[in-house]
Amino acid sequence: MSIQVDHVTKRFGAFTVLNDVNLHVQEGELVALLGPSGCGKTTLLRILAGLERPDQGRIFLQGTEVTDQRISERRVGFVFQHYALFRHMTVADNIAFGLTVLPRAQRPSAARIQEKVHDLLGLVHLQAMADRYPSQLSGGQRQRVALARALAVEPKLLLLDEPFGALDAKVRKELRRWLRRLHDNLHVTSILVTHDQEEALEAAHRVVVMHQGNIEQIGTPDEVYENPATPFVYQFLGDVNVFHGRIAHDRILDKEAGEPLSADADASDQREVTFVRPHDLELSLSRTTPTQLEATVQFLITAGARVHLELASKEFSEIIAVELTKERYRELKLQQGDVVFVHPKQLQVFRMPSPLTVKS
Amino acid sequence: MNVSSAIADRDVEWKDSITTESTFVRRLLISAAFLYLTLFLFVPLAAIFAEALKGGLAAYVGSFLNDDALAAVRLTLLVAAVAVPLNAVFGVAAAWAIAKFDFVGKQVLISLIDMPLAVSPVISGLIYVLLFGAQGWLGPWLLEHDIKIIFALPGIVLATIFVTVPFVARELIPLMQSQGREEEEAAITLGASGWQMFMRVTLPNIKWSLLYGVILCNARAMGEFGAVSVVSGHIRGLTNTMPLHVEILYNEYNAVAAFAVASLLTLLAIVTLIAKTMIERKTDSYNRRKMQA
Numbered sequence: 001m002s003i004q005v006d007h008v009t010k011r012f013g014a015f016t017v018l019n020d021v022n023l024h025v026q027e028g029e030l031v032a033l034l035g036p037s038g039c040g041k042t043t044l045l046r047i048l049a050g051l052e053r054p055d056q057g058r059i060f061l062q063g064t065e066v067t068d069q070r071i072s073e074r075r076v077g078f079v080f081q082h083y084a085l086f087r088h089m090t091v092a093d094n095i096a097f098g099l100t101v102l103p104r105a106q107r108p109s110a111a112r113i114q115e116k117v118h119d120l121l122g123l124v125h126l127q128a129m130a131d132r133y134p135s136q137l138s139g140g141q142r143q144r145v146a147l148a149r150a151l152a153v154e155p156k157l158l159l160l161d162e163p164f165g166a167l168d169a170k171v172r173k174e175l176r177r178w179l180r181r182l183h184d185n186l187h188v189t190s191i192l193v194t195h196d197q198e199e200a201l202e203a204a205h206r207v208v209v210m211h212q213g214n215i216e217q218i219g220t221p222d223e224v225y226e227n228p229a230t231p232f233v234y235q236f237l238g239d240v241n242v243f244h245g246r247i248a249h250d251r252i253l254d255k256e257a258g259e260p261l262s263a264d265a266d267a268s269d270q271r272e273v274t275f276v277r278p279h280d281l282e283l284s285l286s287r288t289t290p291t292q293l294e295a296t297v298q299f300l301i302t303a304g305a306r307v308h309l310e311l312a313s314k315e316f317s318e319i320i321a322v323e324l325t326k327e328r329y330r331e332l333k334l335q336q337g338d339v340v341f342v343h344p345k346q347l348q349v350f351r352m353p354s355p356l357t358v359k360s
Numbered sequence: 361m362n363v364s365s366a367i368a369d370r371d372v373e374w375k376d377s378i379t380t381e382s383t384f385v386r387r388l389l390i391s392a393a394f395l396y397l398t399l400f401l402f403v404p405l406a407a408i409f410a411e412a413l414k415g416g417l418a419a420y421v422g423s424f425l426n427d428d429a430l431a432a433v434r435l436t437l438l439v440a441a442v443a444v445p446l447n448a449v450f451g452v453a454a455a456w457a458i459a460k461f462d463f464v465g466k467q468v469l470i471s472l473i474d475m476p477l478a479v480s481p482v483i484s485g486l487i488y489v490l491l492f493g494a495q496g497w498l499g500p501w502l503l504e505h506d507i508k509i510i511f512a513l514p515g516i517v518l519a520t521i522f523v524t525v526p527f528v529a530r531e532l533i534p535l536m537q538s539q540g541r542e543e544e545e546a547a548i549t550l551g552a553s554g555w556q557m558f559m560r561v562t563l564p565n566i567k568w569s570l571l572y573g574v575i576l577c578n579a580r581a582m583g584e585f586g587a588v589s590v591v592s593g594h595i596r597g598l599t600n601t602m603p604l605h606v607e608i609l610y611n612e613y614n615a616v617a618a619f620a621v622a623s624l625l626t627l628l629a630i631v632t633l634i635a636k637t638m639i640e641r642k643t644d645s646y647n648r649r650k651m652q653a
Contacts, residue, residue, distance in 0.1 A: 051545055071548050078549040084542035088564040098550035101560070146546075153551060 001062045001075075001156035001189050002027045003048065008057030010043055017043045018054070019213040025206075027062075028187045030180070032194055032204035036236070039210040041193045045159050048191065049078050061157065074157070077150030077188075081162040083142040085134040091145050092117050092130040098153035120148040123182070140171040147179075151186075158190040164199065172196075176203045197237050201225060209233045231350045234275045241281070241320050243274040273350050278308070278323040280346040285332060292341040295320060297334055309334070311342065408626050412619035423620035431597040432605035432621070435516070439588075439601060440581040443520040448574050451528025456562070459536030460544065473529045476522055484522045485590025488515055511593030516601065519587040524577045531573030532566055539565055568643040572636065579632040583625060 003025040010018040018040045025031050033041040046052040048059060050071035058067045066074055086094050095117045099108055108116065121127045124144035134142055143163055150158060163179075164172040180203045183190055194200050200207045201221040209216045209224060209232075217229040228234035235242070284292070295311035298319070307329040311320040320342065324332075334340070381389070413420050423429060454473060458466060476484060490496050492509040502509060509515045543565065547557040563570075585603040592599040594608065602625055609618035 049549060051549070072551045072553070076549060078546065080542050080546060082542060084546040086543055086546070086561055086564075097547070097552070097560075101547075101550065101552040101556045149546075149550065 002060075003157065003189065003191075004060035004063075005044070005048070006058045006060065008044070008047060008054045008059065010040070010047065010052065010054050016213050018047075021057070021213070021215055023208060023215065023218070025189060025191065027189055030183045030190045030192065030203065030205050032192045032200035032207045033210060034194055034197060034200040034207050034236070035210035036195055038212075040213040041195075041210050042161055044210075045161055045191060045193045048157070049076050049159050050074050051078070075153070075155050076157045076159055077153065077155030079143070079146050079150050079158070079160040079163045081165045083134070083139075083146045083166075085142055085146055085149070087134050090131050090133060091126065091137070092121070094134070094145055095120050095149045095152050097149060116152065120152055123151070124148045138171075139167045140175055143167065143175065147182075151188075155188065158188050160190065160192045162193055162195070165194070165196075172199070179203060201237070209236060211236070228275075228348065231273060231275065231352065234348065234350075239278050239321055239323075241276045241278065242318070243276070243316065244271070271352050273352055274347055275350065276344045276347040278321040279306075280344055281320070281322045282343045282345050283309075283322060283324065283328075283332060283334075283340045284343065285338075285340060287341050289343065292343050293320075295340055295342055297336055297338045297340060300334065300336060302329070311340065313342075405626060408619055408623050411615060412623040414619075415616040419616050420620050423617040424624070428597050428600070429605060429617070429621060432600045432602045433624070435513075435598075435600065436582050436602040438513070439517055439520050440578055442517050443524055443581045444574060444578050446521055447524050447577050448528050448570065450525065451532055451573060451577075452566075452570065454529045455532035455536050455566075458533050459539075460541050470533070473526050476525050481523055481584065481586030482590055485519050485587035487522070488518055488591050510591055511595065511599060513599070515591035516588050516599060519591045520581050520584055523584050523587050524581045527577035527580060528570065528573035531569050531576070535566060535569045568639055572639045572643065575632055575635050575639070579629065582628055 003023070005021055005023040008018055008021045009016070021040070021044060023044075033044060035041045043052060047054050050066070050069065054067065058065055060066065061074060086097065089097070092114075096113050099113045099116065102108075107113075117130070118127070121130055124147060126141060126144055126148070129137060129141065129145075134145065137145065147160075147163070160179075164175050167175065176199050179192075192200070192203060201224075204221065206218060207221055207224050208218050211232045217224050217233045219227075219229075224233060225237050228237060234240055287294075293313055293315065295313040297309055298312045299310040301308040305326070307324045307326060309322040309324065311322060313320060322342070332340075412423075424433070454469065457463070458470060489510055491498055492502060492515065493499050494503065494510075496510075509518070543561050544557055547561045552560065582601075583603060584601075585607075588601055589604060589607075592601065592604055594600060594604060596608070600608065602621055606618050606622045606625070609615075609621065
């Protein structure tokens with residue numbers, strides 16, 4: 001089911017949670033709403049489900065306006081962060097709930113419901129747990145029951161509110177891959193709310209990055225990661241080094257790496273901020289170009305697939321984070337205290353209003 | 361002695377040394393508590409049954425089997441049968457509103473529910489006399505239309521409802537607040553109607569606390585004296601509830617009968633306590649399960 005969010009605004013008291021949000025989701029897509037807590041992503045999801053009403057704007061599902069439609073008429077499946085399983089019902093009864101509340105005329109026979117529950121239990125790999133109560137399951141199992149329960153009513157739209165947020169890292173990783181595979185089989189339009197950038201980039205076809213009630217960028221995981229549209233997206237998606245001002249201009253930017261700033265851009269009310277990802281910084285032991293930044297290795301973390309370094313430079317107050325492959329690290333034979341020369345392979349410059357001139 | 365039991369022993373000693381007193385102090389405190397409860401609770405309770413059975417079993421049974429006593433029992437049961445269901449429904453509705461919705465005046469509503477506990481029962485009764493009595497605000501109008509509230513069944517029921525309002529609601533509000541709205545929201549997104557959601561999700565989650573509140577409410581409704589005394593008019597065989605009947609008998613120096621009827625109320629209290637304990641056990645294990653869910 002395609003989704004059209006049209007100029008939706010929502011306020012809680014004086015606080016604007018969603019500020020004139022527009023979004024289009026195509027049928028069969030798996031879209032992630034990504035942002036820090038309080039950015040409005042959960043509110044947008046709840047508005048799509050019908051659990052909240054927008055103050056302004058309209059919602060279309062499959063081209064039909066549903067802004068004033070009741071939840072039960074929208075045919076959406078909703079998966080809650082804390083599962084919201086019915087604690088007094090067995091796993092099988094939980095999954096069957098949506099079918100047993102159907103009006104008698106539409107309700108499948110008891111045997112048919114049982115069969116369907118059995119199929120869904122197979123889908124989420126919990127056949128052996130049918131007669132258990134939610135309290136007897138692990139967090140990951142509970143969330144799979146919640147998903148099966150939402151799928152039982154054959155929703156045209158699946159909404160997942162931080163579904164793996166309460167689980168530990170390993171289970172979370174397994175479940176999001178499983179969810180992606182499940183989606184590839186079922187093709188039900190799905191929206192996944194998460195604050196975990198890795199989860200969004202790994203599971204979704206498209207990522208919607210949200211910040212303070214606004215959509216900052218919409219794109220495929222590659223697009224938002226490689227070409228962040230705003231400084232916020234750059235910082236939210238992965239680690240980043242931020243260089244401010246003239247020194248960055250002289251030192252970090254050289255003609256090969258990024259486009260040099262034109263002279264007139266250096267207006268007094270604009271501030272240049274340069275963003276470089278840790279793995280886009282190249283190190284060498286001797287100076288090869290005059291613009292390279294000289295720095296000292298302060299700290300090394302060698303455990304893991306990649307080597308993480310923290311460098312200190314006289315020209316910047318902040319620590320510079322660098323990520324190297326194991327091979328490169330072995331070539332350089334770096335140790336704490338070594339002097340290195342830093343050169344960015346890729347960077348991005350944003351011009352932002354200078355905080356010093358905001359008053360004028 | 362192997363290593364693990366040595367460690368276990370030391371653990372026990374260590375725990376003993378900081379969390380409990382010496383054996384002597386411990387025994388002293390426990391005996392003091394028992395002595396106090398025996399003197400002030402058990403002895404009077406035992407005295408009721410001793411006094412009631414003083415004249416023999418025949419006199420004891422005879423105390424109930426007369427028209428006035430039976431009328432009092434019937435009236436008490438009738439009042440409870442009206443007041444308790446009404447307050448159960450109101451309690452669920454109020455707790456639902458307070459726990460699941462945000463609205464202006466929520467704190468005022470919570471305070472209002474607690475008011476009958478803060479007000480003396482005599483005043484609770486007087487309120488109705490001032491409202492519906494012959495000299496009250498609505499008295500003349502009621503008289504004109506020949507509607508009897510004070511010194512009649514409606515007044516007794518009203519006073520009882522007033523006094524027993526808080527019991528169910530207070531039991532449910534904290535529970536429903538801690539349970540949150542998510543399960544109800546899940547039921548709605550799965551297509552349940554409001555009624556289906558209440559019957560299949562909300563009610564099963566609160567049933568033990570609801571029953572607990574109803575039992576406390578019932579005990580108070582049957583045992584209420586002050587408020588009912590003010591509005592009843594003490595008409596024998598008509599407006600006397602069991603507690604009022606006990607008072608009348610006692611004032612007539614009919615101690616055996618008074619204590620016999622009192623023993624019935626005491627039995628009710630004991631049954632209530634047993635039921636309460638059993639339900640508490642149920643809710644405890646239920647809440648433990650809930651915490652994990």
